[in-house]
Amino acid sequence: MKDLFKFETDSGKNLQISNKNAQIFKRCTDILLNLKIQPDVLGFNYLRNAILICLDDQTLLENITGALYPRLAKLYGVKASIIERCMRDAVNNAFVKGGLLGLNNLYDKVIYKNDFRPSSTELIAIIVEKLRIEKIKNSLLQLLSQDDSK
Numbered sequence: 001m002k003d004l005f006k007f008e009t010d011s012g013k014n015l016q017i018s019n020k021n022a023q024i025f026k027r028c029t030d031i032l033l034n035l036k037i038q039p040d041v042l043g044f045n046y047l048r049n050a051i052l053i054c055l056d057d058q059t060l061l062e063n064i065t066g067a068l069y070p071r072l073a074k075l076y077g078v079k080a081s082i083i084e085r086c087m088r089d090a091v092n093n094a095f096v097k098g099g100l101l102g103l104n105n106l107y108d109k110v111i112y113k114n115d116f117r118p119s120s121t122e123l124i125a126i127i128v129e130k131l132r133i134e135k136i137k138n139s140l141l142q143l144l145s146q147d148d149s150k
Contacts, residue, residue, distance in 0.1 A: 021052075024052070024055070024131065024135070025048075025052065027131065027134070028048050028051050028052060028127070028131065029048060031102075031106060031127055031130070031131075032044060032047060032048055032127075034099075034102040034105065034106070035094050035099045035100055035102045035103065035123075036093075036094045036097045036098070036099020036100075036102065037090050037091070037093070037094045037099065038090070038093065041086065041089065041090050041093070042086040042090075043086035043087045043088070043089050043090025043091070044090055046072055046076075046083050046086050046087050046090075047087050047090055047091075047120065047123070047124065049072060049075070050064075050068055050072060050087070050120075050124050051124055051127050051128055051131070053068065053071065053072070054068065054124060054125075054128045055128050055131050055132060055135075058128070058132075061121075061124070061125050061128065064120075064121045064124065065080075065084065065121075069081075069083045069084050084120065087120040088119075088120055090120075091117065091118065091119070091120050091123055092117060095114070095117040095118075098114055100112055100114060100117075100118065100123075101113075101114050103126060106126075106127075106130055107130065111126075
């Protein structure tokens with residue numbers, strides 16, 4: 001399968017992506033910030049990279065604890081349980097602050113009322129789906145604009 005995102009770690013365990021995917025990376029970052037997930041916690045980076053990896057390989061959404069967490073753990077050199085716990089803490093902090101209500105703005109519909117805390121898996125799936133829809137929409141708009149210019 002073709003990799004959309006080329007992940008490379010530097011000595012500081014930061015992930016580098018190609019310029020081609022910088023827009024998706026920025027959009028993902030903006031979404032997490034709008035949900036009041038703090039960028040200074042490890043869970044922020046883990047969530048962002050989990051979303052980007054799942055956007056590239058959606059089969060991972062079916063087995064997050066068995067495939068995605070171990071993949072991130074290997075990438076960061078930590079245990080999968082640490083990845084899971086940091087993501088859970090980041091989501092829980094956003095829930096307490098009411099930041100997850102930003103999901104409604106993301107979809108322009110009331111899909112969340114802050115009456116339950118979604119799991120990390122659910123949040124990843126919601127954001128991946130939104131980014132996937134945006135990507136398809138942008139591709140269709142490009143095709144339409146090419147047809148109009150002919």
